[in-house]
Amino acid sequence: MKLFTQYNRINIAASIIVFVVGSVVFYFVLRAVLLKQLDESLHTEQTEIVSYVQMHNKLPEVVNAYNQQITYVVTHEPVSGTNYYSDKTREGDGIEMEWMRKLVFGITVAGKNYRVTVTKSQVETEDLLQMVIIVGAGMIALILLAGYVINRMVIKRLWKPFYKTVAEVEQYQLAKQQALQLSVSGVSEFDLLNQQLTKMTDRAQQDYLVVKEFSANAAHEMQTPLAVIRTNTEALMQDEYVLQQHDKSIQTICQSVNRLTRLNHDLLLLARIENNQFPRQQKIELDKIIQQKTTELAELLASKKLRYQGYLEPVQISCNPHLAEVIVNNLLSNAIRYNKEDGIIKIALTPQQMIVSNTSLLPALEKDKISQRFYRHPDTKADGNGLGLSIVKQVCTVTGFTLQYDYQQGLHIFSITF
Structure with missing residues (x-):
């Protein structure tokens, strides 16, 4: 697997996780902020009702608006505390159930206990939340996509000198005795790599030339001793007494000399071919x-x-x-x-x-x-x-x-x- 592919996989996986987690967190944080604003509006209504009762010792007249309703219910026992909650109810003569934010608190007027419920529509809040989430998620997705495309283009361009170096190394042949020519990329890391590759191939070429020269010289110098051994072995084979006493030994020497001669000839031929002598x-x-x-x-x-x-x-x-x-x-x-x-x-x-x-x-x-x-x-x-x-x-x-x-x-x- 290419480094670029591996990086993309990790980057995409991390981006998706960040996108999902960020969207969920953003949704709940924004929802909490909007509900807090709605609760503050409900609390303002509560403050106005309490102030009116304190001044006139009676409940204010109920005037229900499109997005707000107030109800008073007489209770035997005083209602303690203040309670905020969301509930699905049918508003007015509507058929569909809608989310409502409700505030319930107790108040005493002229010796009677009342449970007051202030209700405000949560539909606009939910619509606003939905729109903000869609816009925010779209922006995040667009940023991630743009980041991926930019990274792909930039990284591909940055790695171009590396692949150029790889192509040059693939075409390099030690036997041609040509120096490895690597261009300067302007990137310190790649330039350092090219310098070390050039030094390494130069050393390898020097070692190769030494070894090739040695093998060629050795094979060439072996011709004379082999010829001497062959001549003397053939002379021994002419002596019937020696041949009778050492027949197997002389045959072994002849076979070994023949094999060594063929090996010497083949090594010389390889050296000549590698040196382009044909x-x-x-x-x-x-x-x-x-x-x-x-x-x-x-x-x-x-x-x-x-x-x-x-x-x-x-x-x-x-x-x-x-x-x-x-x-x-x-x-x-x-x-x-x-x-x-x-x-x-x-x-x-x-x-x-x-x-x-x-x-x-x-x-x-x-x-x-x-x-x-x-x-x-x-x-x-x-x-x-x-x-x-x-x-x-x-x-x-x-x-x-x-x-x-x-x-x-x-x-x-x-x-x-x-």
């Missing part, structure tokens, strides 16, 4: 390269009892000739090395893609790991070094091709889209 691209006929490789490997296919099925269309692609041979050779070598007896190898070539499929005793491989260096399935034979598919992937990257892997109906399928 810049020259030209139109090549890929179908002829495949035919040539399958012809060269025909005896190996026959010795392992593998059936080859080719569906090749005449295809020309723009690629370095040597790299094209590397792709075909590595995919075919893997298809042969990890195949099973009486297995099948299929190659389909169209102007859009090349598909190499093969049977195998191995189950499906992990798609996200097949192009990693030295990755091998646990059940893989020990003679592989795990660099073949990594080389194919690197060649596809520098030539603009796409490598995909799939496993269907017992076939390992490698597709290269041009």
